[in-house]
Amino acid sequence: MHRHSVDSLIFGCRNERLEVCLIQHADGPAEGQWGIPGDFLYDNESLEDAAVRTLRTRTGIDDIYLDQLHTFSALDRYPGERVITTAYYSLVRPQDYEAVAGAHELDAQWFSVKELPELMYDHGSIIQYGIQHLRHKIRHAPIGFNLLPDKFTLLELQKLYEAILDIELNKPNFRRKMLRMDLLVDCQEKQTGGAHRAAQLYRFDHATYQKLQDQGFVFEL
Amino acid sequence: MHRHSVDSLIFGCRNERLEVCLIQHADGPAEGQWGIPGDFLYDNESLEDAAVRTLRTRTGIDDIYLDQLHTFSALDRYPGERVITTAYYSLVRPQDYEAVAGAHELDAQWFSVKELPELMYDHGSIIQYGIQHLRHKIRHAPIGFNLLPDKFTLLELQKLYEAILDIELNKPNFRRKMLRMDLLVDCQEKQTGGAHRAAQLYRFDHATYQKLQDQGFVFEL
DNA sequence: ATAGTTATATTCACATTGAATATAACTATA
DNA sequence: TATAGTTATATTCAATGTGAATATAACTAT
Numbered sequence: 134m135h136r137h138s139v140d141s142l143i144f145g146c147r148n149e150r151l152e153v154c155l156i157q158h159a160d161g162p163a164e165g166q167w168g169i170p171g172d173f174l175y176d177n178e179s180l181e182d183a184a185v186r187t188l189r190t191r192t193g194i195d196d197i198y199l200d201q202l203h204t205f206s207a208l209d210r211y212p213g214e215r216v217i218t219t220a221y222y223s224l225v226r227p228q229d230y231e232a233v234a235g236a237h238e239l240d241a242q243w244f245s246v247k248e249l250p251e252l253m254y255d256h257g258s259i260i261q262y263g264i265q266h267l268r269h270k271i272r273h274a275p276i277g278f279n280l281l282p283d284k285f286t287l288l289e290l291q292k293l294y295e296a297i298l299d300i301e302l303n304k305p306n307f308r309r310k311m312l313r314m315d316l317l318v319d320c321q322e323k324q325t326g327g328a329h330r331a332a333q334l335y336r337f338d339h340a341t342y343q344k345l346q347d348q349g350f351v352f353e354l
Numbered sequence: 355m356h357r358h359s360v361d362s363l364i365f366g367c368r369n370e371r372l373e374v375c376l377i378q379h380a381d382g383p384a385e386g387q388w389g390i391p392g393d394f395l396y397d398n399e400s401l402e403d404a405a406v407r408t409l410r411t412r413t414g415i416d417d418i419y420l421d422q423l424h425t426f427s428a429l430d431r432y433p434g435e436r437v438i439t440t441a442y443y444s445l446v447r448p449q450d451y452e453a454v455a456g457a458h459e460l461d462a463q464w465f466s467v468k469e470l471p472e473l474m475y476d477h478g479s480i481i482q483y484g485i486q487h488l489r490h491k492i493r494h495a496p497i498g499f500n501l502l503p504d505k506f507t508l509l510e511l512q513k514l515y516e517a518i519l520d521i522e523l524n525k526p527n528f529r530r531k532m533l534r535m536d537l538l539v540d541c542q543e544k545q546t547g548g549a550h551r552a553a554q555l556y557r558f559d560h561a562t563y564q565k566l567q568d569q570g571f572v573f574e575l
Numbered sequence: 576a577t578a579g580t581t582a583t584a585t586t587c588a589c590a591t592t593g594a595a596t597a598t599a600a601c602t603a604t605a
Numbered sequence: 606t607a608t609a610g611t612t613a614t615a616t617t618c619a620a621t622g623t624g625a626a627t628a629t630a631a632c633t634a635t
Contacts, residue, residue: 180438204401204422204425206395208398208399288612303595305615305616306594308615309592313591327601327602328612329610330602330614332613525581525583526583526585526625526626527624529583548581549579551632551633552582580631582632586625586626587625587626588623588624590621591622592620595617601611603611604607604609605609
């Protein structure tokens with residue numbers, strides 16, 4: 134027999150870096166090691182329920198983007214007993230950034246995906262799997278907006294893509310492509326602060342995306 | 355507590371139709387109903403091992419394309435007890451077509467995805483989820499070749515895409531796009547039979563794909 | 576030999592892309 | 606108040622890719 138757990142890969146983007154939230158176990162078989170937050174599945178909840186629950190318990194955050202990633206089942210992935218885990222990944226907006234790392238007694242901290250500590254069990258593989266998945270997904274579905282404030286500038290959006298894909302993009306071409314998709318709504322509001330020309334603020338238009346999608350439109354970065 | 359099963363969605367393409375292989379349960383809680391083949395997970399195997407095992411046991415086929423799809427865990431998805439299932443999907447070449455539906459005592463049969471019988475448990479949802487996944491995947495990775503003989507004509511390849519995506523494609527444009535990717539090798543051999551000009555046979559070049567992929571090439575239909 | 580069928584090549588208008596350049600607008604500070 | 610520094614935004618153009626149509630080649634059955 135075995136037990137089943139849920140682990141949630143929590144992504145955020147800050148300072149033009151893609152980051153993941155890790156927790157350090159204070160005791161147990163992986164004492165002192167870092168890993169992605171998770172818990173064992175309860176008898177009366179689905180895997181998705183469990184993922185939502187652990188996110189809420191550990192971070193106080195509700196209502197963020199969440200999707201199933203993969204189920205990992207190697208016989209030796211967990212020490213001592215057999216544990217199969219289903220990994221989810223979630224996307225956190227900047228305004229929720231601090232809540233994620235601060236709301237729990239466990240030591241939680243954001244790490245750049247380029248500078249990860251040593252990880253427990255197979256969590257290193259899970260994170261790498263998740264990064265690859267995110268890189269693919271962000272180019273084929275408009276989920277990147279879940280990592281930005283509701284209102285954002287085109288440059289912020291571009292920097293988000295650059296951070297996740299780890300590439301540089303041409304500014305005018307990125308603007309042109311993004312705006313032509315008609316998924317962004319002009320907020321009629323300018324960015325404040327900054328010693329330069331104020332940029333237009335936009336927000337992602339879910340309703341229009343839904344409509345275009347029904348007409349066969351496919352998002353493609 | 356719960357048990358964990360593995361279910362395999364087996365796709366094939368014949369007569370320009372996308373098909374799935376279903377089995378009819380002779381007894382048990384779903385007697386007489388159709389479903390995708392599966393089995394409970396053994397203690398000493400990974401989920402992928404179990405998927406390979408059930409495929410081999412039920413069809414005698416080894417070495418076919420296999421990939422994890424999704425893990426389904428709704429509390430009421432299985433009658434009487436809680437069973438979480440991880441669904442895999444596999445792609446079968448025409449030469450293995452008969453072996454799949456004939457090698458087992460259970461009643462196995464191919465069905466067009468457009469004319470499915472009533473299905474047990476949540477297998478209807480699993481199949482729909484799998485079709486959507488396949489449609490997306492086939493456009494972004496060269497996996498369609500796993501549904502064709504080793505040697506095939508460009509029209510056969512086109513008809514495969516048309517069957518899976520359920521759309522019509524322009525012939526010259528499809529040829530041009532496919533050939534320009536440099537993933538096909540001319541077999542220096544012509545199709546036989548047919549009251550018309552014989553078509554050139556091609557095969558998919560795994561090695562070249564690997565090389566191109568390392569250089570950052572992304573397959574895109 | 577001819578009709579029927581599919582293979583294969585070519586054309587062209589059009590849209591998209593990559594890359595570069597130009598101008599506008601804002602702030603800090605000299 | 607002028608200017609330097611910075612980012613926003615617009616425009617250009619060549620190159621490339623796409624959708625759609627047409628033309629020619631090659632094969633078989635009759």
